[in-house]
Amino acid sequence: MTPAQILQAARQRGQTIATAESCTGGMVAVALTDVAGSSDVFDRGFVTYSNDAKVAMLGIRPESLAAHGAVSEEIAREMAEGALDHSLATLAVSITGIAGPGGSEFKPEGRVCFGLARKGRATETGTVEFGAIGRDKVRHAARDHALSLLAGALAL
Template sequence: MSGMPGWDSLVDKAATVLEAARAQGFLLTTVESCTGGLIAGALTSVAGSSDVVDRGFVTYSNAAKQQMVSVTADSLARFGAVSSAVAKEMAFGGLSHSMADLAVSVTGVAGPGGGTADKPVGLVWFGLALAGEAPEAFEHRFGDIGREAVRLKTVDVALDALLSRLEG
């Protein structure tokens, strides 16, 4: 990943997230679909991250979402994989299937194809779950800026969300 434009700044941001998690005594987990593990990759690019990162789930398929983090078939059928409901279930499932205190999840349409009028290329839903609290979700619409750009911007927003939750 090193050498990819913008990757080094993401690793720097990941280091800041790790410091904040360490200060809170939190373990982190990621549950990733459209990023395919890039958030965990950024976090674990930082030396010493093993005391903060518990694990990462790459739940690219709907079956993986169900099997690995207990997303319900009902939510997938009713709302689709790219939805608030599924992002929340992914984050909550990440906590339930790990030792983590805080989980971030991402599910979206990175492109170049696969978008619809309701769920266009560049739409990503983010989930956050903190142990003992209800999971939350928010969306970002990056636009059709290219697959890698959507994925890297998703990592950036996910790291910002973790940092905001850790510091707020």
């Protein structure tokens, strides 16, 4: 689905969308809000690049960050749920990852964790290993994957 189709599906299902983005820096929100008329479906986007922003804007628990690190499915879950809790949205997607360059043995470049939260449903999380394909490509691939998660949630 294109961003326009995602917005139309949300409109038809009475859903509103929020995003919580770290490594993509708002790219999912931009893709959705580039579509004219998106304001009736897209509620808001949180760009929480720093850990402090994740805590302050999304209510991420500092102990979760200490235990799992920012790039983890646990934090992706809390980010997606925090986006729902701090917005008027009924559907939220989150992204946290290592776009590069860099990374470590335990958290390599190209690892991106995603969360999908919906009112009244269990939050889903997942990790994609995009590999060391370069910062720009990782960010674009993560944006596209997040859009596909929204599309899948709205296709049900």
